[in-house]
Amino acid sequence: MTEHIGVALFGAGRIGKIHAGNLARHPHTQLRYVVDVHRPAAEALAAEHGAIVVGIDEALADPGVAAVVIGSSTDTHADLILRAAAAGKAIFCEKPVDLDVTRARACAEAVRQAGVTCMIGFQRRFDPTFAALKQRLDAGEIGTPEVLIVTSRDPGPPAAAYIAHSGGVFKDMLIHDFDIFRWILGGEAVSVHATGGCPNMPEVAAAGDISHAAVTLRTRDGALCQINTSRRAAYGYDQRFEVLGSKGLLQAGNVRPTEVVAWSGDAISSDKPEAFFLERYCAAYSLEIEHFFDALVNGTPVRTTIEDGIKALELAEVATRSWREGKAMECAI
Structure with a gap:
C-alpha cells in the first residue's frame, strides 16, 4: 500500500477550497497544513479537513511534507515556488507562474536545479x-x-x-x-x-x-x-x-x-x-490533482510543466x- 503524501496548501480562497476537497478525497494524500494570510479563512478550511494552520516557514520545514499546492494570490506564486524548490518539495502551482517573464524563468531554473517536480494548473x-x-x-x-x-x-x-x-x-x-x-x-x-x-x-x-x-x-x-x-x-x-x-x-x-x-x-x-x-x-480540477499525485507516486512526468507555464x-x-x-x-x- 502506498504511503500517504503529506501536503501543505497555500491559499484558502475559492480555488484553495476546491483543491483542499480534492486532496482530502485522493487516496494517496494527507492535507497537513493550510497557509493563508487571512487566518480565519485558513482556520475554517483546516478544520473542515483535519489540517493545521501554520506559517510558510513551518510548513516548508516539515520533512513530512513532500508536496505543496499553491492556490494563493498571483503575487505570491514565484516566491512560494522558489522557497518550495529550495526545500525539496514537489510543487503544484496555479497559473501564472508570475506576471514577469524573467522572474518566471528564474523559478523554472530553481526547479531544475532542485530536481523537484513542478506542475502548473492549466486545468482545461x-x-x-x-x-x-x-x-x-x-x-x-x-x-x-x-x-x-x-x-x-x-x-x-x-x-x-x-x-x-x-x-x-x-x-x-x-x-x-x-x-x-x-x-x-x-x-x-x-x-x-x-x-x-x-x-x-x-x-x-x-x-x-x-x-x-x-x-x-x-x-x-x-x-x-x-x-x-x-x-x-x-x-x-x-x-x-x-x-x-x-x-x-x-x-x-x-x-x-x-x-x-x-x-x-x-x-x-x-x-x-x-x-x-x-x-x-469541477471535474478538471479533480483530475489534475489526481494526475499530479499519481505522477509523484509512479515517478512519471506531469503533463503541464513549468515550461508550459512560461510559454x-x-x-x-x-x-x-x-x-x-x-x-x-x-x-x-
Missing part, C-alpha cells in the same frame, strides 16, 4: 470534453489541424481593484487560451496579433485594461488560431473551441447543469452554460505588446 487540459477532443485529434480523425477557434468569455468582470493588479486580460484570462493553442495545435507561435477594447465597460478601461479581445496566432507551418474573449457574457460562462482539419472538424462545447431540453409550441430551450469556472471545471506567459506578454502598439508581433517562442 484535464476537462473530459476537451481531453476527448485532443485524443481524437491525435488519432488522426480530422487529419492535420489547420485552424483553431477558441471562444472564452466570463459571465461578468471582477472588481476594478482586482483588474488593476491582475496583469491585464491577456495574462489573467487568455493565458489559459494560449495554453490551449499550444496543446491543440502542437506548435509554437511565430506571430501574434492582438486587439481589443472596452465597449460599454468604462470601469475596466479606468482600471487600465480591456474587457474584450481578439487574438490571431500563426504557427511556423501556417496553422492559425483565433481567440475571442470577453469579460461579460450575460448567458453564463462560455468555454468552447473547434478545430478545422484537412479531413474534417472537431468541436468541444459548453457544459450545462443538465442536458434536459424542453420542447413546446413557443420555443425549444435548454439550460444555460455553467455559472463560472469553479462549476465548469503561455510569453505569449500573453507578446499579445499585450501587440495590443498596446496596435500591430502584429513576430515572435520566436
Whole structure:
C-alpha cells in the first residue's frame, strides 16, 4: 500500500477550497497544513479537513511534507515556488507562474536545479470534453489541424481593484487560451496579433485594461488560431473551441447543469452554460490533482510543466505588446 503524501496548501480562497476537497478525497494524500494570510479563512478550511494552520516557514520545514499546492494570490506564486524548490518539495502551482517573464524563468531554473517536480494548473487540459477532443485529434480523425477557434468569455468582470493588479486580460484570462493553442495545435507561435477594447465597460478601461479581445496566432507551418474573449457574457460562462482539419472538424462545447431540453409550441430551450469556472471545471480540477499525485507516486512526468507555464506567459506578454502598439508581433517562442 502506498504511503500517504503529506501536503501543505497555500491559499484558502475559492480555488484553495476546491483543491483542499480534492486532496482530502485522493487516496494517496494527507492535507497537513493550510497557509493563508487571512487566518480565519485558513482556520475554517483546516478544520473542515483535519489540517493545521501554520506559517510558510513551518510548513516548508516539515520533512513530512513532500508536496505543496499553491492556490494563493498571483503575487505570491514565484516566491512560494522558489522557497518550495529550495526545500525539496514537489510543487503544484496555479497559473501564472508570475506576471514577469524573467522572474518566471528564474523559478523554472530553481526547479531544475532542485530536481523537484513542478506542475502548473492549466486545468482545461484535464476537462473530459476537451481531453476527448485532443485524443481524437491525435488519432488522426480530422487529419492535420489547420485552424483553431477558441471562444472564452466570463459571465461578468471582477472588481476594478482586482483588474488593476491582475496583469491585464491577456495574462489573467487568455493565458489559459494560449495554453490551449499550444496543446491543440502542437506548435509554437511565430506571430501574434492582438486587439481589443472596452465597449460599454468604462470601469475596466479606468482600471487600465480591456474587457474584450481578439487574438490571431500563426504557427511556423501556417496553422492559425483565433481567440475571442470577453469579460461579460450575460448567458453564463462560455468555454468552447473547434478545430478545422484537412479531413474534417472537431468541436468541444459548453457544459450545462443538465442536458434536459424542453420542447413546446413557443420555443425549444435548454439550460444555460455553467455559472463560472469553479462549476465548469469541477471535474478538471479533480483530475489534475489526481494526475499530479499519481505522477509523484509512479515517478512519471506531469503533463503541464513549468515550461508550459512560461510559454503561455510569453505569449500573453507578446499579445499585450501587440495590443498596446496596435500591430502584429513576430515572435520566436
